[in-house]
Amino acid sequence: MFGTALSQLRYSTAVLLGRRIRPRDLDRIARDLVATLAEFGEPGEDSALLPGQAAQVDPQVRATMTGRSLRATARAAVRHTPYYARVFAELGLDPGTLDAGSWSRVPVTAKKALRDRPADFVSAAARPALMALTTGTSGTPTTVWYARDELETTVALSTISAALGLGLRPRHTMAYAGCSRATLPLLNAEESATRVGAAFVQFGTVEPAIVLARLAAPLGLPGKEPRITHLTTSASYLSALVQEAERTGRGPADFGLESVGVGGEVLSDPLRARAEAVLGAPVATSYLMTETLPSGGTPCAAGHLHHTTEFGHLEVLDPLTWEPTAPGAVGTIVHTPYVPYRTCTLLLRYATGDLVRVPAAPPDCELAHLPATSAVLGRWSGPLSAALPTRALLDLIEAEPEVPLPARYAVTERPDGTALLHLLVRTLPARALLARLEERADAARLPLAGIKLYDDRAALPPAAPVRADLRERTFETLPEPPEPPQPAASATAETARAATA
Amino acid sequence: MSGVALAALSGCVALVMAVAGTYLARVRMPRPPVGVYEPADIVLLCVGIVLAPLLYLELPGTAVAAVFGVVLGLAVQFTLAPVVAARWPGAGWATATTWLLAAAGCAVTALLHDRPTGVRVGTDLLIAVAVVGVANLWTQSGMRAAHVAALAAALTCYDLVATALTDVTLRFATRVQGRPFAPMLALTGGQHPVSVGLGDLLLLVLFPLVAAKAYGRGAALMAGAVGVAVTGAISALFAVGALTSGFPLLTALGPLIVAQHLYWSRRLGGERTTAQWRAAPGAVRSGPAVRRG
Numbered sequence: 001m002f003g004t005a006l007s008q009l010r011y012s013t014a015v016l017l018g019r020r021i022r023p024r025d026l027d028r029i030a031r032d033l034v035a036t037l038a039e040f041g042e043p044g045e046d047s048a049l050l051p052g053q054a055a056q057v058d059p060q061v062r063a064t065m066t067g068r069s070l071r072a073t074a075r076a077a078v079r080h081t082p083y084y085a086r087v088f089a090e091l092g093l094d095p096g097t098l099d100a101g102s103w104s105r106v107p108v109t110a111k112k113a114l115r116d117r118p119a120d121f122v123s124a125a126a127r128p129a130l131m132a133l134t135t136g137t138s139g140t141p142t143t144v145w146y147a148r149d150e151l152e153t154t155v156a157l158s159t160i161s162a163a164l165g166l167g168l169r170p171r172h173t174m175a176y177a178g179c180s181r182a183t184l185p186l187l188n189a190e191e192s193a194t195r196v197g198a199a200f201v202q203f204g205t206v207e208p209a210i211v212l213a214r215l216a217a218p219l220g221l222p223g224k225e226p227r228i229t230h231l232t233t234s235a236s237y238l239s240a241l242v243q244e245a246e247r248t249g250r251g252p253a254d255f256g257l258e259s260v261g262v263g264g265e266v267l268s269d270p271l272r273a274r275a276e277a278v279l280g281a282p283v284a285t286s287y288l289m290t291e292t293l294p295s296g297g298t299p300c301a302a303g304h305l306h307h308t309t310e311f312g313h314l315e316v317l318d319p320l321t322w323e324p325t326a327p328g329a330v331g332t333i334v335h336t337p338y339v340p341y342r343t344c345t346l347l348l349r350y351a352t353g354d355l356v357r358v359p360a361a362p363p364d365c366e367l368a369h370l371p372a373t374s375a376v377l378g379r380w381s382g383p384l385s386a387a388l389p390t391r392a393l394l395d396l397i398e399a400e401p402e403v404p405l406p407a408r409y410a411v412t413e414r415p416d417g418t419a420l421l422h423l424l425v426r427t428l429p430a431r432a433l434l435a436r437l438e439e440r441a442d443a444a445r446l447p448l449a450g451i452k453l454y455d456d457r458a459a460l461p462p463a464a465p466v467r468a469d470l471r472e473r474t475f476e477t478l479p480e481p482p483e484p485p486q487p488a489a490s491a492t493a494e495t496a497r498a499a500t501a
Numbered sequence: 502m503s504g505v506a507l508a509a510l511s512g513c514v515a516l517v518m519a520v521a522g523t524y525l526a527r528v529r530m531p532r533p534p535v536g537v538y539e540p541a542d543i544v545l546l547c548v549g550i551v552l553a554p555l556l557y558l559e560l561p562g563t564a565v566a567a568v569f570g571v572v573l574g575l576a577v578q579f580t581l582a583p584v585v586a587a588r589w590p591g592a593g594w595a596t597a598t599t600w601l602l603a604a605a606g607c608a609v610t611a612l613l614h615d616r617p618t619g620v621r622v623g624t625d626l627l628i629a630v631a632v633v634g635v636a637n638l639w640t641q642s643g644m645r646a647a648h649v650a651a652l653a654a655a656l657t658c659y660d661l662v663a664t665a666l667t668d669v670t671l672r673f674a675t676r677v678q679g680r681p682f683a684p685m686l687a688l689t690g691g692q693h694p695v696s697v698g699l700g701d702l703l704l705l706v707l708f709p710l711v712a713a714k715a716y717g718r719g720a721a722l723m724a725g726a727v728g729v730a731v732t733g734a735i736s737a738l739f740a741v742g743a744l745t746s747g748f749p750l751l752t753a754l755g756p757l758i759v760a761q762h763l764y765w766s767r768r769l770g771g772e773r774t775t776a777q778w779r780a781a782p783g784a785v786r787s788g789p790a791v792r793r794g
Contacts, residue, residue, distance in 0.1 A: 001533075001536045001537070001538055001539070001542045001642070002541065002542050002545055003539065003541055003542075004533075004535055004536040005533075005536065008535075029535060032535045032536055032537065033534075033535045035537045036534075036535045036536060036537055036643075038774065038776075039537045039643045039774050039775050039776065040532075040643065040774070040775045040776050041774075041775075041776030041779075041780075042776075043534045043535060044531070044532040044533045044534045044535065044536070045531050045532065045533070045534060046533070046534050050534055050535065
């Protein structure tokens, strides 16, 4: 009791004064939360006040804290990183004079700048310990260095989140079906799960049939549920699992899942529904990224993504002008993770490239006190990516069981500026499927001039890689292989129609 | 010493135990979002208990009374708050009312400083309510029987030294006797008052509650019976003149608490957690937890 109170006091003081957070304090709070849950079965009152639990804060206090945190982060970045020392010197900016109102004077940091020279963003005052690489589905992974203290802080925050947000308990077993090279998320997931007392297993991104077999297999462990209860994976790999489960006729009774967590990619509503139908567990997604941890977003019941104000500062900006995005419009997330949560790779106004829509009206949901956006719509790659975002396309494509998953598609821009969707299907002709896709695209008012179907992936224009493509090999014997589809003559069907936008 | 007063003292102890048990069964106290008792908490508690009288001996009597007045007032407020909030849920005035009641209790007791009987009655009421609240707070916030046994063992040694081998307790009792908020449940005044110290009373009330949580109703009844029997036996020794001055009650009660804990722990294979206790049928009939403040 007294030790916990002392740790909470020290943590709060560090946050208020912008001083270094002792990882031991956060670790102590996380451990005591686990012990509290073991003793009482639930946290005590005001658990929303725990770190990272989105407590309501007086707007005036929040504004003061935001200004203070931005200044502290900017000061540290200018003092200790070559990149920001140069940028601020060139502009004659004094980090000590900044606040939320004048924050726009700080130039946006492009992802390319971090990719090209990651060491320029590493604080000279930090001791880099872990090089975290993003998946790099766009072709070049981004390097983010983490110090040991940051890792411990992040793990402690993840433990609190796993226990309170995810409801993880010692009787649970969590499986991680993500790329085994994704060190940071893997470390976080393993450490937080096992600190809660749950068991953890790393599947990797092996053949989906193997993962489904492992999810269905009895564990036979004392004190644990009979089968794996929690699955963490990416949306594209989930789609591969869904396809395999649907193909083999598996259903909820085959699994013991209580929760499926999806991250890293856009999760469409149809895929969520199909996954929930075959896996028998609610599928939830949140927003986290390697560059801006521990900041992130939590979905609410109304469908917003609410961004924590505790660990960083969110802006939604027009990706061309870097001006604030108007209500109802689409912009890109620009984020500043705060010191003292981040001490090694320091980023100011980092352009994540993730597209979101700003709510047209102020939200009135249960998390209305936190800044809200839509769920992530996709990744910015040009004006077409905002007009025709990934989410809209996946909502269209993944609702069709005839389309093989993960969906392989590409969008090309015609010389007249209209867009064409190229989609891989199992067999052609597929007139009924095409008609449905066209009809639903029209209903969704997607700015598509046409949809072109392929049954030969080689003929499909280059499709964006997905995380499920990072397939890992295993010596494990595969279950009975599926019946190969009957070969069909390669053909395409195209329809041209007026753009609906 | 008055035999009636001595018998009444055992009756008062039993009454406070019964009220505390009823409170446990009916009132759910708030607790912080995280935190469980650890051995370090018990050590800290023991250090505080050992050092407090030594510190108080160095302070002016008025200052000591003021400190105890504030502590008792706070304890009375957090004891009454869940009761009032459960009776009038959502009432904005509930919290303010408990503060007013606590302040009024302390103020009246302080104002009666020149009337010994009035001071005793006021202080006794405040102490009884505070002990019910503190014992429940500790129990409901997860203090385990092992913790109370360890506390009892440590305080047994302390009581032996402070009361029997040195005059620390005697000097402290003499200093606060007759003052408002003196930390003892006293039924009579004079040179040899019939009273039980606050620490003794707290352990007498605390262990049955913790035993109820950890081991069930049977253990709680036994703990209560043992506590009343110890108080009664010591009172009887005073009544027959075998004892004439302060007696370290914990030297008798402490080992019995430890023995009971060991007995039940071995018999039942361990303690229940608070979650298991609350989930047990008929364990607690409680309303929603309410915010303290």
